[in-house]
Amino acid sequence: MKAVSKGKSKKTKSDATEEVWNLRLYVAGQTAKSISAFTNLKKICEEHLAGKYQIEVIDLLKNPQLAKGDQIIALPTLVRKLPEPIKKIIGNLANTERVLVGLDIRSV
Amino acid sequence: MVKKKHNTVVLEKCPTGIKGLDEITKGGLPKGRPTLICGSAGCGKTLFAMEFLLRGALDFGEPGVFMTFEETPDDLAKNFISLGFDINDMMLRGLIAMDHVYIERSEIEETGEYDLEGLFIRLGSAIDSVGAKRVVLDTIEALFSGLTNAAIIRAELRRLFHWLKERGVTAIVTGESGDKMLTRYGLEEYVADCVILLDFRIDEQISTRRLRIIKYRGSSHGADEYPFLIDEGGLSILPITSLGLDYPVSSQRVSTGVPKLDAMLEGKGFYRGSTILISGTAGTGKTSLAATFADAACRRGERCLYAAFEESPSQIIRNMASIGIDLAPWVNKGLLRFHSARPSLYGLEMHLLTFHKIINEFHPQIFIVDPISNLNAAGSATEVKSILTRLIDYLKMSNITTFLTDLTHFEGVLERTSEEISSLIDTWILLRDIELNGERNRGLYILKSRGMSHSNQIQEFLLTNRGIGLIDIYTGSGEVLTGSARAAQEAGEKAIDLVRRREAERKLRAQERKRNALEANITALRAEFDVETLEVQLMAEEEQKRQAVQAEDRLDMAHLRRGKPLDIQALRSKKKTKG
Incomplete structure (x- = not known):
């Protein structure tokens, strides 16, 4: 998945106090589910966290040992590493409302 | 495909x-x-x-x-x-x-x-x-x-x-x-x-x-x-029926520790690897018999595992010392191991498994359970039977001689052990009380012993300070007597015997006297007869003499009358005989 490296979008500290959202998306190869999950995530981040998010896509087919660390069972899984506490959202993130609730993003 | x-x-x-x-x-x-x-x-x-x-x-x-x-x-x-x-x-x-x-x-x-x-x-x-x-x-x-x-x-x-x-x-x-x-x-x-x-x-x-x-x-x-x-x-x-009936058997024999009991079992004792059951009511000497057997095994240098469900090891050792069996040295030597546990301590399976485990690490040749009837406290009769079946099967497979004691409660059903395991038992010895004349004595007999011609006698079973003794029970005059009754009966019988013997002796002596008298008589008669015979002989001789003299006289007379030569000849011969 090409998105892997280029997904790392980092940005702008509009406020010094503003926290950076560190998001990790676990997938297994380029399946329909993983592509749609990435697309959905990207869209949500751009809308709600523009400029203060960072997405890391981890392909478990390439790095299976990484699954243990974040207790990944279902795929795709989105893990909110920062801000704490850690949150997990599984599924292709099609339901934006639930993703926002899951990530605890106050809609602005 | x-x-x-x-x-x-x-x-x-x-x-x-x-x-x-x-x-x-x-x-x-x-x-x-x-x-x-x-x-x-x-x-x-x-x-x-x-x-x-x-x-x-x-x-x-x-x-x-x-x-x-x-x-x-x-x-x-x-x-x-x-x-x-x-x-x-x-x-x-x-x-x-x-x-x-x-x-x-x-x-x-x-x-x-x-x-x-x-x-x-x-x-x-x-x-x-x-x-x-x-x-x-x-x-x-x-x-x-x-x-x-x-x-x-x-x-x-x-x-x-x-x-x-x-x-x-x-x-x-x-x-x-x-x-x-x-x-x-x-x-x-x-x-x-x-x-x-x-x-x-x-x-x-x-x-x-x-x-x-x-x-x-x-x-x-x-x-x-x-x-x-x-x-x-x-x-x-624990597979309940995993073992078949195809275990190897041994024709080797092991002594029971009681010479007289060995004698009852063809003089050789139990078969090695067989299962022996001693049943009897309380106080009939089951533990003593078991301890004697254990003692004999240790004397042979065999290892013996003694599972005691009633008494602690030290109590068994103390009690057995009173009948002259000292088990303590065997324990110290590591030949005898006690496994003491209350039957209700844990479930039957745990008991069985504990046995398995100890047997596997101790490798005994003799395994004693005293008594199996106590296992009833840990499970139902069918469970006990199943446990014992598996235990006995296992021990037979390992060629371990198993000695079980069983406490029976009612005199009447002595022949039925509560666990009804008789079919698993090779040699079954019964100890029973014989109550007579205000005394309780112990009797021992062999109910069955597979593969040997065992004695059918009831023996009186004595616990002395020198171990177990078996005495032939009194069975004369159609009754069975034990203890002092046996002794009394034997004494009485001895007295009667003596009287009879004396009577016979007296009669013999009388007869002897009679014979002597008769012989004296015969001697007297013979003497008389001899005298008579002598007289008769004398008489006969005299008569002969007399006749000879008469004949001579007659010749002389005839000679005197005729003087014939023929008669001279006769006269000569007569003179010759005279000379």
Whole structure:
């Protein structure tokens, strides 16, 4: 998945106090589910966290040992590493409302 | 195609290494397929699965992966170190891999479609890391409580079991018992090959664990409920009827320790490896007989295991010293080992297993249980019988001479032991009270002894300070007497004997006198007769003389009258004889 490296979008500290959202998306190869999950995530981040998010896509087919660390069972899984506490959202993130609730993003 | 057909005919099995299980399953779990272990909480599922894995890695060269959904690897490692398995060390040596799957529902939000590929990847990576042949998923049901979309889980489980089969790993999946189903979430639906149910019951405050193979596709298996135990050696299953009647027998004989009793058994004693039962009411000397037997065995240099259910070892040693049997040196030498436990201390299975374990480490030639009747406190009669059958079978297989004592309660049914195990017994000796004339004495007789012509006599059984003595019982004048009655009877009989003997002697003497008198008579008569004979002879002689003289006179006269020459001749001859 090409998105892997280029997904790392980092940005702008509009406020010094503003926290950076560190998001990790676990997938297994380029399946329909993983592509749609990435697309959905990207869209949500751009809308709600523009400029203060960072997405890391981890392909478990390439790095299976990484699954243990974040207790990944279902795929795709989105893990909110920062801000704490850690949150997990599984599924292709099609339901934006639930993703926002899951990530605890106050809609602005 | 042909090959596949062949495979289905001979189902390959994967030995578990769990004591007894491979016997019941005739080789182990189905190789390369998943097996479901279900049961209620605390019934030993995790232990079963872990032991399968660890024994596989240690004994069968099959590394394994333990995927735990509940306990953490640290907890597991702590739990199993007490069973003698060092999981951390085995992980370091690459024998097993562990993965703790932790699902916290509150941390997870579900949006849209997903699958459980992550689990597959983790499992696959763990399998590859050690080259695992065995996999345990304990318990995969946690998925149902961690995730909400049951439809996805079910679909994924189906795929998981397929995937496991494809990878050719032998898997154990555990599942908690449900209300009406074997498992709460119906895992048995996915695992079609082998299902084993573990059960944990408490009867009269004594717990028993049981195992049952619910199904085993493509293989015959024991269908009973098998008791099993968990102790410091792990899990042990006791197959109830796993042993056949094909044990080797010995024609060697072992002394009973009582010479007279040996004499009753063809002069040689019991067969080695046979089963001996001593039954009798309280205080008939069962323990003394057992101790004598043990003492004799130790004297021969054999090892003897004495399972005492009534008395403590020191009490037995003290009491036996009073009849001149000193067991303490044998204990010190390590030839005699006591195993003392209250029967109600734990369940029957535990007793049996404890016996197995001690026998396996002590290797006794003689095994004494005193008494078996006390086992009734730990289980029902049928259970006791089943335990004893298995115990006796096992001991026979090991050619251990088994000496059981049995306390019977009613005089009338002495011949029926409460456990009705007589068919298992080779030599059955009965000790009984004989009450007579305000005295209680002990009698011993052999009810049966397979394979030898034993004595049919009742012997009086005496406990003296020099051990056990057997005395021929008094059976004269059509009654049986023991103790002082026997002594009295014997004394009385002696007196009568004496009187009779005297009478006979007197008669003999009278007859002798008569004979003497008769002989005197005969002598007198003969003397008289002799005298008469003499007289008669004398008379006859005189008559002869007289006649001779007469004849001479007549010749003389004739000569004087005629003077013929012929007569001169006659006269000459007469003169000649005279000269």
